[in-house]
Amino acid sequence: MALSVYNSHDKFTYDEEFGFAWDVFTISFKYDQILSPDLFSGLSISYSDISNSSFQPSGVDGFVLGNGMNNYKIKEDLHISRFPSQHINIGFEGNAYFPDSETLVPFDHTATTIPYEGQKDRGVEAAVYLNDAVELTSRLTASIGLRYNYYMQVGPAQVNEYTDGLPTSAAEILSVTAYKSGEKVIAYQGFDPRVALTFMLDISSSIKMSYNKIHQYIHLVSNTTSAMPIDFWQVSNTYFQPLSSDNFSVGYYKNFRMNAFETSVEAYYRNMDNIIEYKDFPDLFLNNHLETELVGGKGRGYGLELFVKKKSGKFNGWLSYTFSRTFVKVDHYSRQIEINQGQWFPSKFDQPHNFSLVGNLNFNKTNQFSFNFTYATGRPLTAPDANYALNGTIVPNFSNRNEYRMPDYIRLDVSYTIQRGLLRTARYKDSFTFSVYNLLARRNAYSIYFKRERGTNYGAYKLAILGTLLPSITYNFNF
Amino acid sequence: MKIYIYIFYFFFGLSLAACVEPYNFKSEARESFLVVDGRITQLEKYNTLRLTRSTPYGQAADLIPVDNGLVKIYKNDEEGIECKKLGDGFYQLATLGEVGNSYFIEITIGDKI
Numbered sequence: 001m002a003l004s005v006y007n008s009h010d011k012f013t014y015d016e017e018f019g020f021a022w023d024v025f026t027i028s029f030k031y032d033q034i035l036s037p038d039l040f041s042g043l044s045i046s047y048s049d050i051s052n053s054s055f056q057p058s059g060v061d062g063f064v065l066g067n068g069m070n071n072y073k074i075k076e077d078l079h080i081s082r083f084p085s086q087h088i089n090i091g092f093e094g095n096a097y098f099p100d101s102e103t104l105v106p107f108d109h110t111a112t113t114i115p116y117e118g119q120k121d122r123g124v125e126a127a128v129y130l131n132d133a134v135e136l137t138s139r140l141t142a143s144i145g146l147r148y149n150y151y152m153q154v155g156p157a158q159v160n161e162y163t164d165g166l167p168t169s170a171a172e173i174l175s176v177t178a179y180k181s182g183e184k185v186i187a188y189q190g191f192d193p194r195v196a197l198t199f200m201l202d203i204s205s206s207i208k209m210s211y212n213k214i215h216q217y218i219h220l221v222s223n224t225t226s227a228m229p230i231d232f233w234q235v236s237n238t239y240f241q242p243l244s245s246d247n248f249s250v251g252y253y254k255n256f257r258m259n260a261f262e263t264s265v266e267a268y269y270r271n272m273d274n275i276i277e278y279k280d281f282p283d284l285f286l287n288n289h290l291e292t293e294l295v296g297g298k299g300r301g302y303g304l305e306l307f308v309k310k311k312s313g314k315f316n317g318w319l320s321y322t323f324s325r326t327f328v329k330v331d332h333y334s335r336q337i338e339i340n341q342g343q344w345f346p347s348k349f350d351q352p353h354n355f356s357l358v359g360n361l362n363f364n365k366t367n368q369f370s371f372n373f374t375y376a377t378g379r380p381l382t383a384p385d386a387n388y389a390l391n392g393t394i395v396p397n398f399s400n401r402n403e404y405r406m407p408d409y410i411r412l413d414v415s416y417t418i419q420r421g422l423l424r425t426a427r428y429k430d431s432f433t434f435s436v437y438n439l440l441a442r443r444n445a446y447s448i449y450f451k452r453e454r455g456t457n458y459g460a461y462k463l464a465i466l467g468t469l470l471p472s473i474t475y476n477f478n479f
Numbered sequence: 480m481k482i483y484i485y486i487f488y489f490f491f492g493l494s495l496a497a498c499v500e501p502y503n504f505k506s507e508a509r510e511s512f513l514v515v516d517g518r519i520t521q522l523e524k525y526n527t528l529r530l531t532r533s534t535p536y537g538q539a540a541d542l543i544p545v546d547n548g549l550v551k552i553y554k555n556d557e558e559g560i561e562c563k564k565l566g567d568g569f570y571q572l573a574t575l576g577e578v579g580n581s582y583f584i585e586i587t588i589g590d591k592i
Contacts, residue, residue, distance in 0.1 A: 014498055385506040388514045388533040389542040397512075397533055404507070448502055458536065460504035467498045 002030045012465060013057070020054045023068075038082040046073045051100060052231070055107055062107030065285060067120070068100035069233045085135035089145075095125040097218055097235050104286055118288045119158075121185075123235035125151045125217050131194070139200045147192040151217040153237050155179030160289050167334045168239070168292045188242050190215040205254040208266075216243040219276045221284060221294065222348065232284075234276070239291035241274040245299075262309040272299035275347075277330050279337060280398070295337055297330035299347060317359035326350045339401050346402045351377045366419040371412065378406035384450055384458055396450070396458050406445045407462070413437050429478045437470040506536035513545065515586065519552075519576040526572045528562065528584065544568025549587040554580055 006026045013019035028046035035041050051068025077091035099120035106113040131145030157179045163172040179185050194212035201207065219240060222231040236242045251266030274296050278284065282293035303324030310316045326347040332338040339345065355375040362368050380402030387394050415435035438444075443464035452458045517528030530545035550570045551559035560573035576582070585592060 383504060383506075383536070385508040385536045386511065386533040387536065387538075388512075389531060390514065390516055396536075399508070404504075443498075443500065445502075448504070450504075460502040461499055462502035464498050464500075 001032070004028050014463075017058070018054065018056050020052065022052045023050070025049045038080060040079040040081070042075075042077045042079070044073075044075045047071070048073075057107050060110065060112050062111035063113040064105050064107055065103070066100070066105075067102045067232045070096075070098040070100065072096040072098070087133040089129075089131045089133075091129055093125075093127045093129070097123045097125075097233070099233060099235070102232075102286065116286050118286060119156055121153055121157055121235050121237045122155075123151060123153045123217055123237075125149060141198045143194070143196040145194045147194070148189070149192065149215055149217075150187065150189045151215075151236060151242060152187045153185040153235060154181075155183040155185060156181045157185050157237070158288065159185060159238050160291070167332070167337050168289075170289060170292055173289070186236075186238050188215075188217065188236060190242065190244065204256070204259070205252070207250070207252055209250045210248070212247050214245050214247065216245075219243060221276060221278070221290075234290060234294075237291075240276060240294070241296065243272065243274050243276075245270055245272040251305075260310065260312050262307075262311065264305070264307045266305045266307075268301075268303055268305075270299075270301040272301075275299045275328060277328055277339060280339075295330055295332060295339075297328050297339070299326065299328050300344075301326040301347075315359065315361050317357070319358075320354075320356045322354040323352060324350075324354065325352055345400065346380045348380055348402060350380055350402070353377045368417045368419075369414070370417070371414045374409065374411045376409040378408050378445065380404070381406050381448055383448070383460070387458070394452075396452075406448050409444045410440065410442055411437075411444060412439045414439050427479075431476045433474040433476070435472050435474070437472065438466055439469055441469040443467055504536065508533075508535045511535065511543070513586070513588070515584070517570075517572070517584075519572055519574075519582055521575050521577070523571075523575060526575055527565070528570045528572060529568045530570070530586065531568050542568075545588065547588060551585040551587075553583050553585065559585060 004027070006024065008024045009021070010023075011019065011021040026046065026048040028044060031043045033041040033043075048071045049068065050071075051066060053064055053066040055064040056062050073093070073095050075091065075093045077089055080088040080090070099122065102116075102118045102120060104113065104116040106115070127147055127149035129145060129147035131143060133141065133143040135141050155178075159177045159179070160168075160173045161175045161177065162168045163174055166172050190213075192213045192215055194210070196210040196212075197208065199207045217236045219234045219236070220231055221234050234240060247268065247270050249266060249268040251264055253262075253264045255262050275298070276294050277297045278294050284290070284293055287293060301324065303322055305320065305322045305324075307318065307320045309318035326349050327344040328339075328347045329342065329344045330337075330339040331342040335341075353376065355373075357373040358371070360368060360370045381404040382401050383399050383404045384396035385399040385404070386397040388397060389395070413435065415433050417431055417433045419429070419431045443462065444466070445462045446465045447463045448460055449463065450458045450460055511532040511534060514531045514533055515528065516531070518525060520526050528550060530548050530550075532543040532545055534541065534543065544567050546564060546566060546568060548570070550562040552562055552573050553559045554574055562570040562573045565571055574582075
């Protein structure tokens, strides 16, 4: 039996211009039981409340814009080990997604912002699954499973109906249907099969292949071009169908020198349907008809991962390099809505090169030096790449979606740990860790945004959450 | 005491690290594009079209008029009529707008239509 609680609050403010805050609260309860010698039960119940807000602290238009998500989850897993060479898992899972209302309130008593509160869509999901991990031969094992999931959007909700054959826009709303609390609005269901095969070539090498399908009923809406990149969640509804993905992977794994070195190379391909992209210049906040701002599309991704790990010795660590691409296509009957002329374009998560090097150098039993180096290609960016004059006004012309990239992300962290700090007893152990996060003091871009000061052209600005290196001291005490 | 002064300067220095700074964005827009701004009305005074060119990001967003264009206006399926150049990128549309008709514009610059 285990109970865990986690609570955190983060806040970032830039001068008097803007800021954002994140709050996370999670509580989970886990109860494991041995029902019989070959039947094991694991029950888990959890609740999480994630809320974020962006705010403008100064001026008469100072505001706090808040949203969040409450997630209730229950899962029961039965593990059956009655049959030789087989491990069967069967269970059910329930999820409820109850977002907080989106709220806008004045920052303080001097602000004249008009308060707003908008109800967000709610959804519940139930799933049953069966998985069998079976040893087919001495060299070949397989894990085969099937999951059935059922999702329902529930009220309170208001569903807009639009003119047939025209793109959804606020001007084309014909009628609104209201649903009471708990009432079914729309339902979706799906089967998610999965197969994973492992073939041992010899004692130190193997080939693994897998396929799985996933249905996801909650979408992350993220406007990364904003200077205040606040994300929020949108559950599937009448207009946002469930995201589904087919995932294929194949990998070769090889250990060397009595498992002192682990190496692997893995390739994957992913195909996605009903991913959400935003239209040009979307109005994502304080908007109770998001279907006029977002549009569904297709996605695909592929990549190759190389991994080397040295597990033991005075110097140990791991190195990984991933080449990966992710593309999106929004092909719409209305040219006004399709993105980049309906062609494939890099998604906002597309970072082709990703490199990590982690090392630990043990000088002796009590002194250890560690470092962590990370490199990643900058995320895609949509930018105003030209200007033109229209009726005496300078108008920026935006590039194709995600045509440019932010600067590459590079970070080096180091730490030095001294065991046996203050207490020198056999019973209690303690340690001091001196570390420096972002030793290179690199101002990695969190977002690039464009603004025009009065009487000038548009200028580009880089927002870095951490403007310099960050030293810290940690004291650990084990008893 | 000296150590406290060092610590104070160290953290004071950290606090000066700006989080927003100008970014040298380089546009890859290879060539400027043609901007067509016009309207067709029943009033001759406003019945004009203006051709200008865009400027890449980072350059002054000045108005660059295009006076070497050949502009033709077509009414329904009739022959196209060439529009008179007024200078500074303006062209006088050769026909007034009438409700119930459709019009389209053909612009030729050099050998490009």
